[in-house]
Amino acid sequence: MSRDIAMMSATDLIRSFAAGTLSPVEATEAALAAIDAHNGKLNAFVHVDAEGALAAAKASEQRWRDGRPTGLIDGVPTTIKDLADVKALPTRRGSKTTDPEYRAPEDAPFVARLRDHGAVFLGKTTTPEIGWKGVTDSPLTGVTRNPWNPEKTPGGSSGGAAVSAATGMGALHQGTDGGGSIRIPAAYTGIYGIKPTFGRVPQYPASAMGTVSHVGPMTRTVADAALMLTVMSGPHISDWYTAPDDGRDFRQISGKSVRGMRIAYCPDLGFAQVDPDIAELVAAAVRRFAELGAYIEEVDLELSGSAETFRIHWFTGAANAYRALGPDQRELLDPGLAEVCLEGLEITLPDYQDAIREREKLGFEINRLLDRYDLLLTPAMPTAAFDAGLEVPPGSGMRRWTEWTPFSYPFNLTQHPAASVPCGFTRDGMPAGLQIVAAKYREDKVFSGSAAYETICPFKMPT
Template sequence: MNHPVRTPDLARLTALELRDALAAGEVSAADATRHFLDVTQRRDPELGAFISVEPEAALARADQLDRRFRDAGPVGSLHGMPLAFKDLVDVAGMRTTFGSRTAVDAPPADEDDPLAAAVHSAGGISLGKTTVPEFGLPCHSENLISRGARNPLDPERTAGGSTGGGAAAVAAGMLPFAPGTDGGGSVRIPAAACGLVGLKPGRGTVPTDRQEDSVRNLSVSGPLARTAVDAALLYDAMLGGPRGEGRSLPRARRAEPDRLRIGYSTASPFTPDLEITLARPALDALTRAAAALERDGHEVAEADLDYAPGYHEDFRTVWTAALTEAPLPGDAEQLLGPLAAYFLELARGYTPDRLAGSVDRLTRWAADARRQLAAHDVVLTPVLAFAPPLIGTFTSLPPAEDYALQCRFTPYTSMVNVMGLPAVSVPVLRDAEGLSWSVQAIGRPGTEGHLLALAARLEHLLG
């Protein structure tokens, strides 16, 4: 007697389980795409995760992949997997607005950004563009052209940023995972806010990223997902290769990292310029993760870190100077939001000597910080200092106060971009309000796969 094939419940599958079902022909790319489009239609009006959704293009791509599957099997490691890029990344046929009124009427992109091309070549299907703050500058995802991304754990709160739309979409089940970019925490911050795993690779690790070894080259591409294994699946595809195959996924699936020397620290380079105050759950998450790893056999001790002064001002100079490279029209000042306009005013006021001095000092700061962290295989820190603020908290402030509050909210993320090291954000606990609290694990150069294995191990240890 033949038994009917049972179609998996897509809402219950991890990204890896969905990928395997697609590769086995148990689920079609069209069915997977329709499922996530349906969830998006239901959930996005409340959460604002997407700036734009392109159902016709997504379903046409899914049908194309299904035809190719019937002829030759799965296209790549992400065959038929729905996803969405943040609206800073060009996708052929879709408009890139940068979350700004300066580009809201831009024509659709003629071709994929190299990152999008790599993910699409592995079989990914873009459903649309996810919400970002203006030019990806803040650590939230509110802007003047859309509703802004809200946190699925509490829709009155921010989803973080700048990959906040992607994080909200993944946490709400609108996507199985999402590729992001991280220039100062833009993957790790929303991952922590929404209870996800978020990987920031080291500088120059992802082939489609800028390869320049400079503190001015802050942004890298990394995945957000509900589990470390799912993040590893997407990360390996982002690395490229004939079928998007890499070494991170096998390591994460084993979840057996080598025995490590692990330090933990609450030292932030923003002090003493800014007062950094940690909420009790942020400290509890750090303590819980460190204790779990020590019980698991790792050597765990507090890290003695003493960051050189001057980071706050020099990072702000380098961070805001990048806005002068953005594609701005002549009337940008009238179209930009208050924070971006403030940043642009600052950037245009920097003399070449001022910028060169900040770059030089930040380069020396990074070398000293890397030397200190090198005493450990991994250093644990909090990700967020306090709970994700209510929507409108940052944008209601004068720009200088807005930026200072963002730095106090995320006092441990941008320093890793300046150092050029890899790091992963891992959820550790939920508080009484249902909010998630994470730790950041900072690794040595080239240890992205090991960090994902450590994240998977923490998931196992903490249940």
């Protein structure tokens, strides 16, 4: 029974709270039981606040009894990635350079919004150091593992959030995405994750990775992600990049239909090498969109130049974080991160200005495409999950994580909303993801496409 409750969606939990058939305390106890059952093996949490969660759940339970829920997610077990501040909890950022005695004096803006709507915070989920790579391990917390096969990586950098979602260690999970860090682990663990348009969710303190970094939800259902994004979205005075409030309520998912939509499909972005298993699953998913009434057209895109453009943006961001550290702190860094930081320090101002111009061209190209089409479909990842504890697939000859994530980082550069939807399993039983992209500020279209597909390919839990 506890496992059944732990795997309930946030929307079902809210209905149950309102009907009086389940309490926030029972939901929180089930989530904490799931943490006890799974976290020792999978290592998804850096900090669990069981006492605080149960206290918040009891307060929520009383509000529901009084008929006065405080917001849209009152009593729902929720996790926060350990790059963001949660008041009175530690913020370690996967790094031994941080102070273990530090406690955040206030919530990050989106955390405050979740709290104002009654979220019950279970704790902080794991991340590589400052979220620097597409897998989740760090000198501080060790290796986070995939629930479908603990020998494999869950991806990253929001790997702890993805593992928590897949195993019922909470219903709502927050991730960050500076180059795929929501969509990579969503694809590798078989959950749903959306990177909203840049500026949709406020960030403070700002990410070291600047204007490629986004905040978004990671959940087991599309409806839960729409609910969570509705709560987190909107401008905030602490983040001057945030977009004006357009009044969108993402819970209204346009009838969950793609009938009549014009959808572009690009299987490789002009340069990606995709494993045959993944290519077959994604092509089958695209055919299902046609069966659902959409008009599908395969398009040619040539985005190979985005790799160097992204490298310059990402590595200079890492270098900027490095500059703030003292010599003793630098010695504590993940060796791979230290290498990236040093490479970033060698990038010249003309190189960076050239990368800005190339980014502008890329953004225009995708804007123009999505002016003609409602959605763009691609693989979310070119491979299934590989061995845990490695930055790149073994035997691949690759050096950095950016070489095996060709479908994710282009849309961080362009800042378009993009989601990973689970679209089946490889012959080895590992999840695959379909990426759905829409025009800027049209998360409603991403949710419509995602929800329509979810009706025929719902989340499946690890056994």
